[in-house]
Amino acid sequence: MSGVLELTLNGRPRADAVPDNLLLLHYLRDVVGLTGTKTGCDGGECGACTVLVDGKPKLSCLTPALTVMDRHVETVEGLSPDGALSPVQQGFHEKLGSQCGYCTPGFVMATEGLLRRNPNPSDDDIRAALSGNICRCTGYVKIIEAVRLAASLQAQGAVS
Ligand code: FES
Numbered sequence: 001m002s003g004v005l006e007l008t009l010n011g012r013p014r015a016d017a018v019p020d021n022l023l024l025l026h027y028l029r030d031v032v033g034l035t036g037t038k039t040g041c042d043g044g045e046c047g048a049c050t051v052l053v054d055g056k057p058k059l060s061c062l063t064p065a066l067t068v069m070d071r072h073v074e075t076v077e078g079l080s081p082d083g084a085l086s087p088v089q090q091g092f093h094e095k096l097g098s099q100c101g102y103c104t105p106g107f108v109m110a111t112e113g114l115l116r117r118n119p120n121p122s123d124d125d126i127r128a129a130l131s132g133n134i135c136r137c138t139g140y141v142k143i144i145e146a147v148r149l150a151a152s153l154q155a156q157g158a159v160s
């Protein structure tokens with residue numbers, strides 16, 4: 001069985017025929033070709049597949065594609081449509097919040113979701129928001145620093 005998935009993806013409407021059992025992760029990577037969203041555990045444990053659905057972080061490996069019908073989905077590619085780094089991406093870049101980089105799109109999208117609902121998070125807020133994301137490389141200290149800088153950069157952008 002299949003259906004036609006209509007959604008807004010990174011700000012653009014699109015429609016694709018998809019099987020009923022296709023997961024959002026595989027829709028994004030294999031149907032659309034947006035490979036920034038990563039496959040990690042494929043079972044809801046690592047956060048590498050995090051995207052935003054209507055502005056809120058969601059694990060795309062646990063989300064049937066057809067359940068985002070008529071919703072707004074954002075992937076890491078959507079944060080920098082003109083090629084310039086977003087505040088969150090800049091924060092991770094400057095603070096070395098990324099080493100091998102495999103987990104980074106998931107952390108970036110989880111951070112993006114956090115800063116949209118809480119532009120000035122405490123360290124506890126940051127830890128709670130990123131508690132579902134696993135990184136094997138950084139030890140997390142740099143990631144916390146990256147989110148702090150991202151919040152600061154975003155605030156500067158908001159007032160400039
Ligand atoms: S790939 Fe989705 S949580 Fe790990």
Ligand code: FES
Pocket residue numbers: 097098099100101102103104134135136137138
């Ligand atoms: S930077 Fe390598 S897993 Fe996080």
